[in-house]
Amino acid sequence: MKNIESNLKEKRTFKPSEKFVRQANLKNEDLATLLTKYNSEPDLFWKELANTELTWIKKFNTVCTGTSPFFKWFEDGTLNVSANCLDRHVETDKKNKIAIKHVSEENTITNITYNQLFSKVNSFSSGLKKLGLKKQDRVIIYMPTIPESITVMLSCARLGIIHSVVFAGFSSESLKDRINDCSAKVVVTVDSFKRGGKSIRAKDTVDKALDMGCPSIDHCIVYKNSSEKINFTKSRDIWWHDIADENGVIVAPEEMSAEDLLFILYTSGSTGKPKGIIHSSAGYLLNCLLTNKWVFDLKNDDIFWCTADIGWITGHSYVVYGPLALGATVLIYDGAPTYPGGDRFWKIIDENKVSVFYTAPTAIRTLMKLGDELPSKHKLDSLRLLGTVGEPINPEAWIWYHKNIGKENCPIVDTWWQTETGANMIAPLPGIYQVIPGTCTKPLPGIEVEVVDSEGNKVQNASQGGNLVIKKPWPSMLRGIWGDKDRYINTYWKKYDNKFYITGDTARKDEDGNIWIMGRSDDVVNVSGHRLGTMEIESAIVSHEFVAESAVVSYPHEIKGEAIHAFVVLRDNFKLHGEKQFADELREWVKIKIGSIAKPERISFSTNLPKTRSGKIMRRLLRNIARGEKISGDTSTLENENILNQLKDIF
Ligand code: WTA
16 A cells, blocks of 8 residues: 555654653653563463453452353452542542533533532433433443443443444444344433534434334433434433433442453444454553553543544544543533534634544544644644554655644654554553554563464565464453354454464565554454444445345545545446446445445446356455555456456546
8 A cells, every 4th residue: 555655664752752751641661660570471471460450349360261262351350440430539539620511513511510410410311210220231322422321331331231232333333233233221312412513313222223223222212412303212211311310310330350251342344244342340440540640641630522422442542541540630522523514623623622532544634634724823832742543644645634734743653553452552651662663563461463474474574564462362362253252262262273463464574573554364454543344335236126236445635644446336227327427325334224324335237246166256356456556466366357357447
């Protein structure tokens, strides 16, 4: 990919200012102490951190136990995650500190203190309890990023109920599949919400999903978020305000085992079926909390704005659990980034004195394209640290971010991690590292990564890439895939005989030990920082009655990082009247099946696809075509050579 090529040549280095270094949570000497401790006694390293950072109900004795790939952390200890995010702060003078500052698309600002959030969570917990939900039952959250969706997450945590947030941009069909996969009993939603000035009728989507058949669902709880009228099925639907007691009710936090599941979060993999990544309680919380402290350098007076939606792991770890466990103030904004104008983000930063800002490269590239005048209208002098996540950042976007947003004054942390890792794994320590744009630098203390070849041997040549693996278990690692043990082993461990966790990313390690992420080694693509499986999109496309076959690949895109090209073969009896019109229809179809984020940028039609004699589609060749590259590698197994000529003419 073009970006990666230019990334590898990047040599400019940037170091933090003296002022930043002086105040940093982690200084050089702290890092040295941490590393010495980890290298001599890894269990003691984690034990001390878990003891000092988390509030336990019953102390643990064991640290990391189990046989690969099934690890347990602090297993004999008990705690409650919501008590770690709330109760322990309301007992201190943090009680009147703002926990959540919510900015709506219309710029209504709602400040919620720790005390107020504590009350909201207690009253909603009491409502959930009345519905008879038990420990480790599942609740689906289909809501935008508003204080109430965070309230539901923390209420589930309080009662030991497993939540699964489904991004509110997913279609009814995707929602139905996720509800059924984890047999959820309750779904919590809103009537509607605003995005880009338009009303998005979330409850209608939930109704459609439930109408398709979700036998496990007993109730749908609706938070009234607008004045829109919705359909209401009396036997099933419940208004939030009818079950959440507002009268200062206190619901004692459940005593949970460290290993009890906190949440399921669905993400894309190599097959057509999304996988429910499962996370535990204590280990997950520990890495979230530590990375908010170490990488985001969070302090008591910071205002931390992570722009991720709670539907993604970044929203879980850097909007909700990590910052709240630390007692920080988070800003949330549930509107569109460019509404009503292209400087909305910068305006929010100035008006609310945001000090730490974390977003995706795709957002940076989009806003960069709108011109330097937009950020230059704003002071942006409250900022002291910037972060990026989700995809490789090209040096051009990095430098723009550094100059125009950070005013050359803020370190940038390029954080590499995944839904599966729970928290940042490779990222700069902002008060210590000199960074080169394009590398996420080095693994954090306690994390051991390597770049290996297909045999599992360390790649020696620094200019060569290989598979990125994590060599040792870590507290916030996924505990598995909901209901699919085999898939967990096969996807993440089997190739190297359970020795390493396989990230699915390819990377290069330079002479200084910096990691440069190159891309995925599987059929996962990263469009605008959203992780999508090409197989999922293919199965959505082929489910259209006029489609016989489809293959989906990605190609580099200036703004989105990667974009989707769908190659489509139509059924014999279908005559195409207008290619463009049908391509648009297929895009709409994908939106209905999965959601807008999965719509292919390009769709091309042909009479066949390049296949091997055994009938396997040769996606490698399609990738070459979509990327405008010369056909590379062996084509001798190709059965229908002439199809390549037909496909080359598609542009
Ligand atoms: C990619 C998002 C380069 C990577 C937290 C990974 C990145 C996938 C970076 C996980 C980064 C994430 N540089 N690539 N800093 N961060 N990725 O599960 O391919 O939505 O495997 O988690 O995003 O995506 P996920």
